[in-house]
Amino acid sequence: MADRTVTPPIELAGTGERLIGAVSPVSPALVAELQAICATLTDVDAAAEASRDWWPLALHWALDGRVPRRAGAVVRPSSVEDVSAVLAACVRASVPVTAAGGRSGVCGGSVPVFGGVVADLTLLKGIVEVDDVSGLVGVRAGTFGPDLEDELRRHHGMTVGHYPQSYELATVGGWVACRGAGQYSTRYGKIEQMVAALEVVLADGSVVRTGGSPAAATGPDLTQLFVGSEGLLGIITTVWLRTHSLPEAERRAAYRFDTLGAGFEACRRLVRRGATPAVLRLYDVIESAADRGGDGTDCVLLVLDEGDPAIVDATMAVVADACQNGAPADDELVARWMQHRNDTSALQALTKKGYVVDTMEVAAPWSRLDGLVAAVTEAQRAVPHTLVSSCHLSHSYLDGACLYFTFAAKPPADEVEAAYVALWNAGQRAALRAGGNLSHHHGVGLNRARFAGEALGGGHQVLAAIKQALDPAGILNPGKFGLDSPFGQVAWP
Secondary structure (H helix, E strand, O other): OOOOOOOOOOOOOOOOEEEEOOOOOOHHHHHHHHHHHEEEOHHHHHHHHOOOOOOOOHHHHHHHEOOEEEOOOOEEOOHHHHHHHHHHHHHHOOEEEEOOOOOOOOOOOOOOOOEEEEEEOOOOOOEEEEEEOEEEEEEOOOEHHHHHHHHHHHHEEEOOOOOOOOOOOOEEEHHHOOOOOOOOHHOOOOHHEEEEEEEEEOOOOEEEEOOEEEEOOOOOHHHHHHOOOOOOOOOOEEEEEEEEOOOOHHHEEEEOOOOOOHHHHHHHHHHHHHHOOOOOEOHHHHHHHHHHOOOOOOEEEEEEEEOOHHHHHHHHHHHHHHHOEEEOOOOHHHHHHHHHOOOOOOHHHHHHOOEEEEEEEEEEHHHHHHHHHHHHHHHOOOOOOOOEEEEEEEEEEEEEEEEEEEEOOOOOOOHHHHHHHHHHHHHHHHHHOOOOOOOOOOOOOOHHHHHHHHHHOHHHHHHHHHHHHHHOOOOOOOOOOOOOOOOOOOEEE
């Protein structure tokens, strides 16, 4: 596989730290123990670079010469045995460990809130087995998505079908740890539908394997316990994924609707009828006019499907029937989206100009979508210095959909962080009140941790109990999900 490396989100002008509060140092004795296990870095510059991800607020800090928090050491294990030994050493020393892969997360999930050790898993890579008959592939967690997909396509005629916007940047372990969604999810599912089994190293260094059957009734699904756990409960080292045969056909279409609600209804009808086109993306008036071919008064729906020709034809026939309340548009709009769908250059450019820019994605039932859009956009537009709050539908399900909000503001330079926090507080709490959830696919990380208790209700204590049972010393990714930490408190926001 290619020798792919982590892509920095933006230039880092220094190695200072933004977070204030408790920090866990890494002793020379622990460093020596870690160096005997695997490659270990303590250089300040390397530690600072490994301690950040694509969290948009942290991009502003980076330009100011600060990372959120700097790890005391960075380990680079290349086997499950290395990961096991690292965790065993750190639990003995009561030092926190934060797992990191491609570090493409946008919520600060791989930020080492209390310092300690960052476990860079990108050397833990490669396919370990392929079951061509069953369509299963076992792959190490540090493998980047394009490397996995290229290998499957060239040598096995398979695809996982998982194409997040961070496709070039993210690892398989990151997909699973953050319960990610790809842009073709309506056909292939989110990552939790793709995972058949996991190998996980627990906080004490013990190794467990979950799943492995197409279906089971042997108690709670332990695989799903770790999917989306963001390194809180264990470090995922190997993932077994379900694959599909390479698609034989592809078809595209586009439609225009007078209102976002009319577009929602078309999407709801076609999905309820059983049609699952790979791409089903509906943009509001603002986003349609910006770069989706809209005229400033309509909402544009982009549709793409791939797979067996008979299924694709049937799917697109249902789509056309369900979209009769709209008007056909040029399917070249789909090609335009395909060309630019993973371009992140605007984020860096706007950040350097002092703009606050981010996205917030939440899921809700079909019956709540109209109210959710109104609530979130109105709440965010009321925040001082806000320029825009817009929305598109990015993923559809039998019972609801994911709404993806984009917001931007231009505050004074000394109010960037305050404006960012205010926009998130307004938008996320409005979403929760309107029936949306906390996150659809970006995860929780540090940025959304303050909302976890509100979102989960009594379930937050269940999560805390599971965390205590599996990680009694609290060393795994502390400071996240609004959970108490034995290492103290950090003042943010």
